[in-house]
Structure formats: structure tokens, C-alpha cells
Amino acid sequence: MDVERERTFSPGGGPATIKDSERAITSFSDLLESRGYRATFFVVPDAARDLATVLTDLAHRGHEIGLHFHANSWNGNYTLDRVLPIGAQPAGVQREWLSAAKKLFVDALGFPPRCFRGGYFSANPSLYEALMDLEINCGSTTLPGRHSKRLHTFWKHAPPAAHRIERAGPKTDGKNQFIEVPVTSKQNWLGFLAKDGDVRLERLTSIDQLFDAATYSLARQRKMDAPVKHLCFLTHNTYDYGDGNSPMKCKRLILETLLDRLPEMADRIGFTPCPGTVPGIANALEKCNNIKSACE
Ligand SMILES: [Zn+2]
Numbered sequence: 001m002d003v004e005r006e007r008t009f010s011p012g013g014g015p016a017t018i019k020d021s022e023r024a025i026t027s028f029s030d031l032l033e034s035r036g037y038r039a040t041f042f043v044v045p046d047a048a049r050d051l052a053t054v055l056t057d058l059a060h061r062g063h064e065i066g067l068h069f070h071a072n073s074w075n076g077n078y079t080l081d082r083v084l085p086i087g088a089q090p091a092g093v094q095r096e097w098l099s100a101a102k103k104l105f106v107d108a109l110g111f112p113p114r115c116f117r118g119g120y121f122s123a124n125p126s127l128y129e130a131l132m133d134l135e136i137n138c139g140s141t142t143l144p145g146r147h148s149k150r151l152h153t154f155w156k157h158a159p160p161a162a163h164r165i166e167r168a169g170p171k172t173d174g175k176n177q178f179i180e181v182p183v184t185s186k187q188n189w190l191g192f193l194a195k196d197g198d199v200r201l202e203r204l205t206s207i208d209q210l211f212d213a214a215t216y217s218l219a220r221q222r223k224m225d226a227p228v229k230h231l232c233f234l235t236h237n238t239y240d241y242g243d244g245n246s247p248m249k250c251k252r253l254i255l256e257t258l259l260d261r262l263p264e265m266a267d268r269i270g271f272t273p274c275p276g277t278v279p280g281i282a283n284a285l286e287k288c289n290n291i292k293s294a295c296e
Contacts, residue, residue, distance in 0.1 A: 001028055002068050002117065003043040003051070003237045010044075010073040012119065015238050018050050020248055025051070027242030028235070029058055031252065035259040040140070040278040042068035042117040045104035046075075047237075052108045064277035065109060067136065069101055070119030087122035088152035095130045102134050115139045115278045120151040121183075125168040128178045132167055138179040138282035140232055145185050145193035157191035158182065160217045161226030162285045179282035184231045186213040201235040202249070207257045211265050218269060227288035229271065230281050233258070 003025065004014035015021040025041065032039050041058065043065060048055060059065050072083040074097060086094060106112050116131055116139035123141045131139070144158040160182055167176040186197035196205070199213040214231050221229040235251070244250030266273050276284065 001025065001039055001041050001235050001237060003041050003047050004068075004070070005044055005046045005050075005073050005078075009046065009078045010070065011078055012070055012072065013236070013238065014073070016247065020246065021047065021051060021237045022054050023242065023246055024237040024239055024248065025054060025058070027240055027252070028237075028255075029061070029063055031241050031255055032259070033061070037259065037275045038062045038064065038277055040064040040066060040115065042066045042115070042140070043105070044068045044070060044073060044119075045101040045108070046073070048105045049108040056109055059109070059111065064115065064279055065111075065113065066115035066117065066139065066278065067098075067101060067105055067113035068117050068119065069098065071097070073119075074101065085120050085122035085152040086118045087124040087127055091126035091130070094127050095133070098127075098130050098134060102136070112136075115282070117141055120148075120153055121146055121155065122152040124152070128165050129167060129169055132175060132178055133172070135174065137175045137177065138181065138279050140181045140183055140278050142180060142182045143185055143193075143198065143234075144182050145187035145191065145197055147192055157187075159224065160184070160187075161221040161224055162228050162230055162281050163226075164285075179285055181230060181232055181278045181281045183234050184213055184217045186216045199233070201233060201251055201254055201258075202239050204254055207254065207261065210254075210258060211261075214265065215269060218266075218271060228281060228285045230276070231273075232278070232281075 004010045007014045055065050071086045077083045116136050118141050121143045142155050142158045144155050144160050146153050147156040162181045165178045165180055186194040188194040196209055199210045239251040240246045240248040241252050
């Protein structure tokens, strides 16, 4: 789940109030926990400050709290007319913003983020270098097929499987790789998102649309002989996953159906789901070292 600031401070969208944000987060995590899963929350630093108690409690319960970053909602940037996404910013600005964002996150929560997702899935090589220097060595920064100059997101033909991104510049004493865990999507033959291929939970018209993308993604990962095969579904802190007794749209039914029918859907194509967070999947890939995953 991407956790944004309130709508007033987040031009790309966000919950109306901090209370709504809390409700979205806790109803989502409660539903996942009831089925034995843990979520990965990508949280913009200002929201980490506003939701510190809820997020530290979730971290204690095994959920992962990572860093999310929107250039146009960072600090006072929401007042500016046009702020380019993080992947389009000069390397020095990326480094300065991400380092200040990490500090705000750590000051609020008391632990550093281990994983990252850029707003709009915007990224470029210097962004990964800055993340590695900040000891953030994994994330979910790609939506395979999403390709937009305006959003500075270029994922035409991007692979659906977890993979390593090596440091482009000179190697350092620290870690020189970032493990990427892409969001599940469906691409057309040109490598772009297929019609209805962006299967974020709030956009779905049916569960079949989601399972179609999941089946497609796993088949491609199997064909690529990916050591770890995964599914990663996206949503935002602007939806109610509880009883629907709130001003937000309720998306509980679609998530419940997903969780209840996923084992059967996976079994049909020869997989057994193992719950995992983004760093959990990254660790599995690191351990695999090109040996086939025990998860298949
Ligand atoms: Zn976002």
C-alpha cells in the first residue's frame, strides 16, 4: 500500500484526513493479518510523522514500513505549480531530498526504511545510486508496461520478475546492488501496459482481471526461469478495507476474494503461495543465488 499525505498536501491524490488514512491502513493490515499475510507500506515521510504510532505498531506486528517519495508532495512543494517527478530531478537534488526524507522517517519511527517506491514509479540510474548510498537496497519501483514521459516512468518491456539493479557508477565499499520487486501487471506484445493491465486493487472491475494479470505474470516469470517468482499487488491509503462505515470507498470484497481464491488460482498453474514482504522477496532472491526457488 502506498501511503500518501492528506489530499491538501498531495496533488497526486491522498486521503481527506489523517483519520481516514489511519482507517485505510489499519483495515487493510487487519484483513491481511486475518489470512496470515503481512503488508509492505510505502510511506511518504510527512505521513510517517503524522502516523508514527500506527506505523510503529504495524512494524512490531511484522508489516514492513518502507519509504515512498513524491517530489510534488515533499515538504512545501505541493504549493508549487510544476514539480518534476523524482526520476527527472538532477542527481544532487535526488540525493538531498532522499537523505532529508530518510531522516524525517527515522526521526518519526525510530528505524530506517529498508525498501523504497518512487511516486508514479518514477526512477532513473542516479536515483538507485542515491538509494544504495542511503543503505536502501531493495524496493518496488517498477510497474512493468507503464511508460509516460510526463510522469518520467519508462517501464516498457520491464521484466515482471524480481531482479538485481547494479550500481551504474563507480563501485563503493557498501552494497552495489538494489533488488527490485516489480508490481504485478499485464503487458501487451509491444511491452506497454495491456488494456486493463494496471491491476491496482481500487481499479479492478472483476477478480478475473486480477487473476488474468497474475497468471500472465507468473507464466512469464517461469519462462524467464526467474529464481523467485512473486506477485505484488498495489493499493493506496484512500480506501476502506473494513466494514465500509466511512466516507471512503470500500474495497474489502475485492481483497477478501483475492486472499480467499489465490491459493486455488495458484495451484491451478502449479504454484503454492508463500506470504512475503518486499524485503522478504529481495532476501529470498539474494539467498537463491541463481538456485531455483524452494517457493515454486
Ligand atoms: Zn504515491
